[in-house]
């Protein structure tokens with residue numbers, strides 16, 4: 001299996017969950033009720049699955065590419081790393097805002113909506129750059145052994161086909177939550 005198939009498969013999962021987060025943000029914005037356990041799960045998904053994907057890219061993929069002359073001094077690599085960091089910051093802010101929301105802070109919903117919108121836009125653009133450009137570039141320069149090493153590293157991650165303690169839980173979220181959101185009326 002090529003590394004980009006594994007990583008792009010994870011991206012597809014992130015994309016579905018970004019749609020879920022957008023739908024939740026829409027309900028918060030309209031003052032409609034939001035299922036709190038679902039919002040907790042969605043933010044957990046981004047922290048433990050998406051952030052880990054970014055961590056692995058930085059620990060595995062980027063150092064290998066640096067050996068082939070595509071290092072942090074290259075604009076695309078530094079832009080992708082900045083997006084990872086911005087994503088982590090959005091995640092931390094959203095988790096804090098969720099706590100405030102659960103404690104009844106009336107200002108928390110608007111702040112959470114703004115950060116959710118910022119986060120979904122950022123990560124969609126990040127995925128677009130990697131899928132359409134960066135992974136293809138990496139696919140061309142990496143050796144077969146490097147491909148295999150990346151696939152092995154990522155195969156321990158929650159969204160991969162290989163076994164992982166949390167895999168079932170995250171796959172279940174991807175099965176259930178987009179379907180719930182699809183059933184929400186736009187004005188509800």
Ligand SMILES: [Fe+2]
Pocket residue numbers: 007011053057130
């Ligand atoms: Fe990625």
Ligand SMILES: [Fe+2]
Pocket residue numbers: 054057080084126130
């Ligand atoms: Fe990335």
